[in-house]
Every structure is written in structure tokens, then in C-alpha cells.
Amino acid sequence: MIMKQSFFGGIACSGILIVAGCAQLQPQKASRQLGVAKSFPGWIGPKGAVEARKRPAPEVGKSAPATETKTGTAKEARQTGQTPAGNKPAPEGEIPPPKEEPKVIDPGPPPSDALVLFDGKDLSQWKSDSGGPAKWEIKDGVVTVNGTGSISTKQGFGDCQLHLEWATPAEVKGEGQGRGNSGVYLQGRYEVQVLDSYNNKTYYHGQAGSIYKQYAPLVNVSRKPGEWQSYDIVYHAPRFDENGKLLMPGTITVLQNGVLVQDNVEIKGGTAAAGAPKYHAHPLKQPLGLQDHHNPVRYRNIWIREL
Ligand code: MG
Numbered sequence: 001m002i003m004k005q006s007f008f009g010g011i012a013c014s015g016i017l018i019v020a021g022c023a024q025l026q027p028q029k030a031s032r033q034l035g036v037a038k039s040f041p042g043w044i045g046p047k048g049a050v051e052a053r054k055r056p057a058p059e060v061g062k063s064a065p066a067t068e069t070k071t072g073t074a075k076e077a078r079q080t081g082q083t084p085a086g087n088k089p090a091p092e093g094e095i096p097p098p099k100e101e102p103k104v105i106d107p108g109p110p111p112s113d114a115l116v117l118f119d120g121k122d123l124s125q126w127k128s129d130s131g132g133p134a135k136w137e138i139k140d141g142v143v144t145v146n147g148t149g150s151i152s153t154k155q156g157f158g159d160c161q162l163h164l165e166w167a168t169p170a171e172v173k174g175e176g177q178g179r180g181n182s183g184v185y186l187q188g189r190y191e192v193q194v195l196d197s198y199n200n201k202t203y204y205h206g207q208a209g210s211i212y213k214q215y216a217p218l219v220n221v222s223r224k225p226g227e228w229q230s231y232d233i234v235y236h237a238p239r240f241d242e243n244g245k246l247l248m249p250g251t252i253t254v255l256q257n258g259v260l261v262q263d264n265v266e267i268k269g270g271t272a273a274a275g276a277p278k279y280h281a282h283p284l285k286q287p288l289g290l291q292d293h294h295n296p297v298r299y300r301n302i303w304i305r306e307l
Contacts, residue, residue, distance in 0.1 A: 110163065110303035117153060117288070118143060118164075118302040126151045129289070136292075142300045145182055150292045152188060156285030159307040162186075162233040167298045168196035170226025174295070176202040180225065182297035183212065185289030186235050187282065191271040192254055192262075194231075194297060197222040209254060209261035212271040217254075217261035228300070229257050236307070237284060238267065244281035 106112035117125045120141030126134035128149050135148040168180025180196030190211070197208035197220055204210070208229075209217030223229050231254060238250040254262035269277030290299065 111305060114303040114305045116303045120300060125153055127154055142298045145292050145297045147292060147294055150289055152287035152289040156287055157304060157306060158237040158284040160235050161305040161307060164302040165228050165230045165300045166194055167228045168225050169296050172225050175200060177206060180297055181293035181295050183291035184231060185291060187237060187286035188289045189270045190250060190267050192231060192233060196225050198224050209256045211252060211262060211265060211267060214268050214271060214277060215262060215265050219259060219261060221256050221259040231256055238279060240281040246279045
């Protein structure tokens with residue numbers, strides 16, 4: 001079942017309806033995997049800005065330059081990526097170290113380069129989807145859904161890494177989609193389902209860790225009602241051209257409680273409750289949403305890193 005789900009996602013391009021679109025997407029997928037920028041106009045954002053992935057691509061086939069240091073050792077060379085002094089240059093084809101050193105950050109948590117969206121004190125980074133300030137209840141460092149409507153960040157985000165912790169009500173009420181339902185809406189459109197999925201059957205692509213109505217989680221790693229759980233999400237937003245045509249679908253990886261439940265799946269469009277998922281073009285930076293599904297789900301420790 002699980003393998004079928006994953007495999008099906010991987011071969012979705014063979015589906016009749018999206019054959020043409022996927023054929024176009026192959027070069028983008030390849031460039032994403034290789035970290036090669038500027039290889040396709042899909043990197044161009046809605047405002048014309050080039051949204052290239054930032055990891056510098058090594059120049060394959062070029063040898064690492066020999067250092068001029070005369071005291072280098074082989075161990076130092078391994079640590080630095082440099083060819084030790086006195087040795088011959090690295091063999092032809094070896095990948096030299098990137099010129100840019102990875103930025104040093106404090107791991108936290110939260111990591112020092114993260115934007116904290118909720119630290120237990122207030123919802124100043126959020127607004128209510130029905131207008132005005134976010135009105136969810138805050139107590140003891142935790143914010144609780146209270147029926148006042150879904151909330152969204154004031155700031156928009158595109159590609160990102162997101163961490164948040166959530167807990168469904170300890171007192172079990174309802175069943176299926178009516179038990180501990182909330183959701184994380186990437187760009188306000190693509191829902192990673194939040195649900196009490198501990199001994200609570202529902203359709204598989206609607207349980208906790210699912211991309212709602214598109215992908216079931218690889219495993220059900222849900223904790224008991226009332227216990228804190230975590231989502232760590234890596235999200236790459238879809239890209240559209242200036243005419244609103246989809247150039248590259250969004251992709252998402254989700255770890256629930258540290259366990260992989262979505263493995264870089266391609267989002268098929270907005271996660272609607274009914275009907276076929278469809279993409280509707282939108283700007284790259286969009287608010288992150290949390291769903292009020294009329295169940296008192298709790299959240300804490302929410303932070304995001306733009307990628
Ligand atoms: Mg939901």
C-alpha cells in the first residue's frame with residue numbers, strides 16, 4: 001500500500017491528463033536535483049526575479065586547485081577539501097569544494113536564522129482570515145484553536161523549512177475528520193493535515209501527515225490524543241509563468257515526530273475538500289495558514305526558515 005502510494009506519485013507523469021505538462025517538467029526536475037540554476041524559465045518568479053536555488057553548483061570535471069601551503073597534511077586536506085601541499089592536484093573529475101563557505105548558524109532551537117512565528121507569547125505575526133488580529137487563545141505558551149476562524153501569517157513565504165508542534169485534544173470527541181482536525185496551509189493553499197489519527201480511521205489521504213486528498217502519509221506515526229507532536233516540513237513552492245501557466249509543481253517533504261511521512265512529493269494543486277486538485281497561479285510569497293476546523297487543537301514553537 002505504502003510503496004504503491006509512493007510509486008504512483010513518482011510515475012504520475014504517465015497519467016493521461018498530465019502527460020504533456022510532465023514532459024515539460026522533466027528538465028526542471030533534473031535541474032532541481034542537480035542544483036543547476038538558470039536552466040529553465042521556471043526559475044523566473046512572478047515579478048521577473050530569478051529564483052535560483054542558492055547552493056553553488058560545483059564545476060564537475062575540474063580538479064581542486066593545489067594549495068600553496070607547505071605544511072598541509074592529508075587529514076587537513078580532507079577537512080578543508082583542499083589538495084595538500086606537495087601532493088599532485090586532485091584526480092581529474094573530482095569535485096572541488098564550493099567557493100562559498102556554508103553560513104555558520106546557531107542550531108538553537110530555533111536555529112538562529114529562523115523567523116519565529118509563535119514563541120508562546122503572542123500572535124503578533126498572525127492575522128485572522130476573517131479580518132483583524134488573530135484571536136486564538138494563548139495560555140501557558142500554547143495557542144489553541146477556538147472557533148474564531150483560521151489564521152495566517154502577515155508575512156508571505158515561498159520555499160521554506162517549517163517547524164511546528166501540535167497536539168489534538170486529550171479528551172477524545174468525534175471521529176474521522178471530526179476528531180482533532182486542523183491543518184497547516186502552505187502558501188494558504190496546500191494543506192498538510194493535522195488530525196487525531198491515533199485509533200481513528202478515516203480516508204488514508206486525509207489522516208495526519210497527509211497532503212490532504214492527495215497523498216497518504218508513508219506511515220502513521222501519530223502519538224496519543226493530547227500528546228505533543230511535531231512537523232518538520234521542507235517545501236518548494238510551485239512556479240508559474242507570467243501568464244499563469246504552471247511551470248513547476250510544488251514539492252513537499254514532511255517529518256512527523258522525526259519520521260519521514262512525505263518524501264518530496266509533487267503537489268497536484270490546491271488541496272480542496274472535493275473535486276480534482278487544480279493549480280491556480282499565485283505570487284511566490286504567500287501567507288502560511290493554520291486551520292480552524294472547530295476542534296481545539298493546540299500549537300506551540302512555530303518557526304520558519306526561508307530557503
Ligand atoms: Mg484539516
